Amino acid sequence: MEIKSIMIVGVGGQGSLLASRLLGNVLLAQGYDVKVSEVHGMSQRGGSVVTYVKYGEKVYSPVIEKGEADMIISFELLESARSLPYLKEGGKLITSTQQIDPMPVITGNMEYPENLAEKLSEKAKVIAVDALSLAEQAGSAKASNVVLMGVLASRTDYPEELWQNALKECVPAKFLELNKKAFELGRSV
Amino acid sequence: MSMKKLMLGNEAFARGLYEAGCRVVSSYPGTPSTEITEKVAEYDEVYAEWAPNEKVAMETALGVSIGGARAFCGMKHVGLNVAADPLYTASYTGVNAGLVIAVADDQGMHSSQNEQDSRHHAIASKVPMLEPSDSGECKEFVKRAFEISENFDTPVIVRMSTRVAHSQSVVEISERREIGLKEYTKKPEKYVMMPAYAKGRHVFVEERTEKLREYAETSPLNRAEISEKAEFGVITNGAAYQYTKEALGERASVLKLGIVNPLPVELIKDFCKKYKKIYIIEELDGIIESHCRNIGVNNVVGKEIFSCIGEINQSVIAEKILGRVNNFQQLDENIPVRPPVMCAGCPHRGLFYCLKKLGVMVSGDIGCYTLGASAPLSAMDTTICMGASVSGLHGFNKARGADSEHRSVAVIGDSTFIHSGITGLVNIAYNNSNSTVIILDNSITGMTGHQQNPTTGKNLKGEPAYAVNLEELCKAVGIKRVRVTDPYKLAETEQVIREELEADEASVIISRRPCALLKYVKHSPALKVSGEKCVGCKACMKLGCPAISIRNKKAVIDHTQCVGCGICKEQCKFGAIE
Incomplete structure (x- = not known):
């Protein structure tokens, strides 16, 4: 099979590492060769954060370049706009509608672009979800990442059991129930 | 046991x-x-510690090796500059x-602060250097590195890169x-490297290099993957191998x-004879x-x-x-950049806000606080390497004299100060410059x-340890003159x-104030802006806090980020933040 590429984008601190690990575990259990590329260090401090998940029979490069992603999962609208060039023609963008001001907007040097979800829809297949509200409904704003994984799960056909196992593997026991709930809320979007 | x-x-x-079977690890x-x-x-069979800096780590690891146990030390590229002194002579002593x-x-x-190529x-x-290109190879190359180290009587360096270190792939x-x-x-x-003995060991080192070169000719760590459909050859290493395979198939x-x-x-x-054209695909230097x-191989194209x-x-x-370029889409929109920022509640923010207000020259260092150089705080003049804030300030003041001494400071984190700031401070005291050094003690690296x-009072395993x-x-x-202040209290x-x-x-x-991300730190409730009292003066925005933004000309605080540190409250003249 051809290599499939999924990009996860967001703002440092939003939990993209957990999301990419969940997905990586599901794909490995499904029998694929998998590579997941993460970002650590300075970029994690509230900057743009990008992780790559690639799978197939044999994966070489761990990174995704412009025009290569079959799917982008984004935790924040501005990051969706920034990552659009990485989407393959016909690719899908699952985005949270959350907006977090970057420093140039906070300092008043730039404006946060308006109506991004609509503008993105003109260029690509977009599924926009209020993941923050769903996460708060599940018990913590921090679970938006798992909500979006639920959305992804509902758009792919990997067995439920694999997702549940991955959650157990990657989430600390005391947050497991909360995250299961967040996953379910995302799944039913 | 075998599992993927x-x-x-x-x-x-x-x-x-x-x-x-590595027994002792010392790293920075x-x-x-x-x-x-x-x-x-996390493995009980391995003793592991954080050393104060890379030089200490490497000397410790060499001591372990001489003492008879398999040893490891790890560091980033610039750390190897700090540890270069023991490395160059450990090459002579061998193991x-x-x-x-x-x-x-x-x-x-x-x-990082530079992009040096550690192969130099x-x-x-x-010293021999191995370079894996994915996680499976990382594991295998480490085991091979220990064998090479013992068979050839040499330390062995395993070179990692960001992509290899921080990518996950399947491991058996x-x-x-x-x-x-x-x-x-x-x-x-063998182990006392004074001239008489070192001369003998240098001869050994040169002979060893020749033996290692012979080993490299046939070692399975170097391998030619011959494709019958090949139009040309490629020689590559590390992460670049993966990119090569994906792009060229x-x-x-x-090779x-x-x-x-x-x-x-x-x-x-031999490999280069097979093809008219050979591309050398290696990151950084050629x-x-x-x-x-x-x-004498000249049919190569590289840098x-x-x-x-x-x-x-x-x-x-x-x-x-191949001259192949992917199509892609983009929005017709100016997308603001999102550089990394100090977290909401970061204790460094208050300190840098004061430095900016005072307009002093700030001799900076390596750590989260290097973000003090970014807008809107923009309170840093120099950042070079670990420890350079302190010694560099001393030099700056020696150049510019008394006037400068009253208008300049060094900023350095607790871990960085122990790493190599302390020697600079010794120099300030010994060679007498009236310098002001600020240690940003957030109780963690x-x-x-x-x-x-x-x-911090704890060791790598989290057990209680002596705290400097x-x-x-x-x-x-x-x-x-040694003073302590709380950076959450701006006026003080x-x-x-x-x-x-x-x-x-x-x-x-x-x-002194612990990092806001530390689990044991108890936070105050998130603050709120009173829409009636806020006049939209944006004084709070000067702090560069990611939790504060302006909506409809009034400040708002993101409750998911705010940890109630209160410096914006102290900053607000209208009492609008509660």
Whole structure:
């Protein structure tokens, strides 16, 4: 099979590492060769954060370049706009509608672009979800990442059991129930 | 036991150390190398510690090796500069039990102050260097590195890169092989490197390099992957091998070099004879390319098409060699950049706000607080390397005299101060400059993801450890004026800095408040802006807090980020923040 590429984008601190690990575990259990590329260090401090998940029979490069992603999962609208060039023609963008001001907007040097979800829809297949509200409904704003994984799960056909196992593997026991709930809320979007 | 697991390169490296029977680890954290040591510390059979700096770590590891146990130390590329002194002579002494050193380069400078190619250190110190290209190889190469170390009597460096260290791929796990403690025998001619003995060891080093070169000719770590459909050949190493395979597939035969020092001669000559054109695809400097030309292989193309700046990837290779470019879409929109920022509640914010207000020259250092250089705080003049804030300020003041001494400070974190700031402070006291040094004591090594250090009271395993008393330490080296301030209290902090700048002798200010991300730190409830009282003056925005933004000309605070540190409240003249 051809290599499939999924990009996860967001703002440092939003939990993209957990999301990419969940997905990586599901794909490995499904029998694929998998590579997941993460970002650590300075970029994690509230900057743009990008992780790559690639799978197939044999994966070489761990990174995704412009025009290569079959799917982008984004935790924040501005990051969706920034990552659009990485989407393959016909690719899908699952985005949270959350907006977090970057420093140039906070300092008043730039404006946060308006109506991004609509503008993105003109260029690509977009599924926009209020993941923050769903996460708060599940018990913590921090679970938006798992909500979006639920959305992804509902758009792919990997067995439920694999997702549940991955959650157990990657989430600390005391947050497991909360995250299961967040996953379910995302799944039913 | 055999099972497949998805592992970070660094985690797989740690697994390799465990399986190879490594007994003692001493490292200093640095992105992208940190997780090797954190992960290996999870195995009970391995003793692991954070050393105060890379030089201490490497000397400790060499001591372990001489003492007869398999040893490891890990660091980032710039850390190897700090540890270069022991490295170059450890090359001469060689080892007793195996000694493996990890150095992680940061192509693309995701989290570093320069983009140096560590292969130069391996060449200059005449130490063999291996370079894996995925997690599975990380584990296997570590085990092989211990064998090479013991068979050839040499330390062995394993070079990592950001992409290899921080990518997960599939690893096959096996059992640990316990290696007993080797006998220690006193051998001054091998371990006492004074001129008479060192001369003999230099001869040994040159002979060893030749033997290692012969080994590189036939070692399975270097392998030619011949494609029958190949139009040309490629010589590559590390992460660039993965990009090459993805971009070129069967259109190229590939010579993958797992031993990047010393480089083979006959293997390369034979491979290059097979094709009219050979591309050398290596990140950073053209080291393999220069080697090819040195041995008379001239049908190579390298740095004339692949930059020595930043990372290579599959798109770059496809474009430069095949002329293939992907289509992509973008919005017709000016998208604001999102640089990293100090977290909401970061104790460094208040300190830098005061420095900006005072308009002083700030001699900076390496850590989260380097973000103090970014807008809107913009309160940093220089950042060079770990420790340079303190020694650099002393020099700056020696150049510019008394006037400068009252208008300049150094800022340095607790871990960085212990790493190499303390020697600069000794110099300030000894050679008498009236410098003001601010230690930003957030009780942890922050930027690399919360590692313990000699000031935190805990060791790598989280057990209680002796905590260096910074106040006493500064006094002991000759600084009489040592003050402590809480950076959440803006007025108090500003006053303390003013007084120490005015003082006619050297001083240290300890700006003390634990990192807001530490789990044990109790936060106050998120603050709120009263829409009625807020006049939209944006005074709070000058703090550069990511939790505060302006909506409809009034400040709003994001309750999911705010930890109630209160410096915006102190800043608001209208009492609008509660």
